[in-house]
Amino acid sequence: MTHVLVLLLALLIGVVAGLRAFTAPAAVAWAGMLGWLVLDGTWAQWVAHPITVTVLTILLVGELVTDQLPKTPSRKTAMQFGARLVTGGFSGAVIGTAFGYTIGGLGAGVIGAVLGTLGGYEVRKRLVARNGGRDLPIALLEDGIAVVGGFVIVWLATVI
Incomplete structure (x- = not known):
């Protein structure tokens, strides 16, 4: 796979992290465990361990639930934004590592x-406004896009 495609996948997994912080690391962990991303012998091989996959999956599900709560802070607050930068960069680095572009993947993941x-x-703000102020359907749509998109992105690493 060319470095441009690797960086594009890393950028896209970063976008997923921007939507839902724990979806991107859960997706790359599953991809590692399923052999979609070959991480053996790299710094990231621990990501593919069943315990890591389980923990990240629990965090993903927890995030999907808490996102629906009215007191959940905006993703643009410092803590929420920072978490997305970290998980996006991490997930991009894992994808990059599978193809020998760790640092490029990290940078692309942060940008994404x-x-x-x-x-x-x-x-989301615009769709909620067009939807008469009803946030839940838009939030659920965004959840679906993040989860499906995350897994499609890591699956694409096996076919491109």
Whole structure:
């Protein structure tokens, strides 16, 4: 796979992290465990361990639930934004590592997280406004896009 495609996948997984912080690391963990990303012998091989996959999956499900709560802070607050930058960069680095581009993947993942955080916020805000102020259907749509998108992105690493 060319470095441009690897960086594109890392950027896209960062966008997913911008939408839902724990979806991107859960997706790369599952991809590692399923052999979609070959991480053996790298710094990231621990990501594919069943315990890591389980913990990240629990965090993902927890995030999907807490996102629906009215007191959940905006993704643009410092703590929420920072978490997305970290998980986007990490997930991008894992994808990059599978193809020998760890640092490039890290950078692309962080950039994608910025795009996903800010872009996702704006799109959700506009869709909620068009939907008569009903947030739940839009939040659930965003959840689905993040989860399905995350797994499609890591699966694409096996076919591109």
